[in-house]
Amino acid sequence: MPKKLSEIIEKIKSEFDCEVIGDITNSIVFGVTSDSRKIDIGKIFVAIKGVHSDGHNFIEQAIDNGAICIFANKNHSERNFSVPLILVDDTREVLVSLLKIFLGEPPEKLYAITGTNGKTTTTHILWHIFKSAGEKAGSIGTLGYMFEDGIARKLAITTPGAESLWNLLAEMRNRGITSVAMEASSHGIDQKRVWGLKFRSAIFTNLTEDHLDYHGDMKNYLMAKAKLFEQLEDNSVAVINIDDPASKTIIEANRGELLTYAMENKDADVLAKPISMDFSGSKFRLKSPWGEFDVDIKIPGRFNIYNAAGAAAAALATGYEIEDIIMGIKSVKSVKGRFQTIDLGQNFQVIVDYAHTPDALRNVISTARELTEGKVIVVFGAGGDRDRQKRPIMGKIATELADFVVITSDNPRTEDPEEIIDMIVSGVDRKNFVRIVDRKQAIYEAIFSAKSGDTVVIAGKGHEDYQIFAERTIHFDDAEIAREAIENILQESA
Incomplete structure (x- = not known):
């Protein structure tokens, strides 16, 4: 107007x-x-x-x-x-x-999720909790934005610029959406893209090495995350994972009410304890000031128990019923590119995951190891024109935790893919790896080498459907290539 x-x-x-x-x-x-x-x-x-x-x-x-x-x-x-x-x-x-x-006020209930890993899945889980409570829900993040229809629409970046974000929130409000879960990236917080938004709750998942090409060092990276909690108001709730060492700084910055969650620290307000875990998901018990209850989550991994616990804690603190929380978490079938299983009936597991940081890669391989009877085979690379410090660290993690590793390309951008692989290999002490620059060929190599009971982890790109080179960007989807390779194996054995 x-x-x-x-x-x-x-x-x-x-x-x-x-x-x-x-x-x-x-x-x-x-x-x-x-x-x-x-x-x-x-x-x-x-x-x-x-x-x-x-x-x-x-x-x-x-x-x-x-x-x-x-x-x-x-x-x-x-x-x-x-x-x-x-x-x-x-x-x-x-x-x-x-x-x-x-544009006017955004939807009434805004929830922000920040941290190195877990933002996307936690956001997705919250959206499902809102839906289970009978609300019109929206979400914004790495996988795009969703209205109440649950259809993901692409975004260029995880946390849109202020102009795009406020227009999107206005559109959600005009559609009758009342509750929105959104990822708050460190870039987005630092560049004040989420400044001025009144969050009902903000969740801190964890902090590990990432984006140092932008922030310079871990201290600046942490302080960028902390700024989100400095903008909370008295009636907002900060939900903080106190198993993470960085939580102390986040708590010091917080200006809202405080609710802590954990899996290890028994002093947490909300404590998640695993009951069972396999490739079909996990069951855990959640102890909270609002009562104790069991939760089923259909996406595997210990780290996804953390994600579900964070989402549940935020929902509990802001008045959602336990039954809606249980049903909401249970209704999450999968999150694209987040420990996504590719199952065409083969006798081994194939997992596609966005793990592109040292900690995320460690978590994904460790989870695969915990759930796998046979060998764990990993395909991964490192992005060009991005944080170079993490490359040898990721090489060391992959080769120490996996039985066999295929090191390949992952959005090389303007860098020489061979030089990126050289940097990854510089951190490797073992001989359990091969170098295959072509990512499609690397995925085929990993899948064709898998035997019954093995698990293949394809890490780094997750939901992405492109590969960025210096002069061009091509369509490339890890899950599509994995399915194609599995189909070839099944056809040969038929």
């Missing part, structure tokens, strides 16, 4: 310290954007300094396209423009306030 510029500026001045240059009129404003290419007549342009480009360099272009007013950071030197200029300390925060003016 169109707004008067003068009223918008007064509202922003009531929230932020502003320096206004130029005359503010009662002109009608039709919207706001931080993308100069999306500006047309009657819109406000918010200049944001990003990682790769600076919106302040596109102010003139925005004005030429019809911008009615400009918001810029106070340290911007150029101040002579043909439209009003509003200088503020942080244009990212102002953008959120402007989006709220035009």
Whole structure:
């Protein structure tokens, strides 16, 4: 709905310290954007300094396209423009306030999940709990976004930019969705994409090495995660995994109520204890201030008990019934690319998982080892133009925990795939591996080498359906290739 510029500026001045240059009129404003290419007549342009480009360099272009007013950071030197200029300390925060003016409030119940591993599955589980409680539910994350229909629609990144995120939340609200579970990535938190959102609960899953190409070191990475809990309000609940050493820092940053969960630490408010585990899933007992009850989860792995416990804890703390929580978790059949089993009737197991960090790879292989009678065979690589420090660490983990490893490519981007593999191999002390650059050939090698009772783990890409090279991106889906290889084996043995 169109707004008067003068009223918008007064509202922003009531929230932020502003320096206004130029005359503010009662002109009608039709919207706001931080993308100069999306500006047309009657819109406000918010200049944001990003990682790769600076919106302040596109102010003139925005004005030429019809911008009615400009918001810029106070340290911007150029101040002579043909439209009003509003200088503020942080244009990212102002953008959120402007989006709220035009788009209105998001759905009432927002839940954020952050951590290195487990965000996607925990988000998916929460969505199912909301549905079991009879609510219209939405989710946002690595697998895309879902409305109440449960159909995943693609997103470019895990946590969308503020503009895309607020528009998506507005669409969900307009569809009658009341509860939304969303992943909050460290990039998203650090770049204030989730700033200004009022979360009913925020979950911290764990912290292990990842994204150091962006954050620089683990301290900065942890502090980025902690910022999410600094924005919680008194009536919000922080749900924190205290089995993870980083939980202390998260708890210190938290400004909401606190609820802890764990599998090992008996001081946790919510404690999960495994009863049984196999490839069909797990059963565990959950002890909580709201009572004790047994939970069945149909996705395997100890780490998925953690994910379910975190989701259950957040739901319990915000008023959901135990029966809805039990049924919601039980209704999760699988999560694409998260310990996803590929079963065509073969006499060995094939698992596709997104594990692309040292800890995630360790967890997936360890779980496969725990559930496997025969050998564990692993296919993995490491992404190009990303954190190089983890490559030798992952090589060491894979070769020490698996019986046989096929080291291959995983989105090499602008790097030479052979050089990436060299870095992985530099951490390896054993001889139980082969190098196969072609990922399809690597998957075939692993699956064709499997015997009855073995498990093949294809790690690193999970839900992704592409492979990124320097000059092109091609369609590539680990699960599709695995099925194709299994079908070939079954046809040969028929």
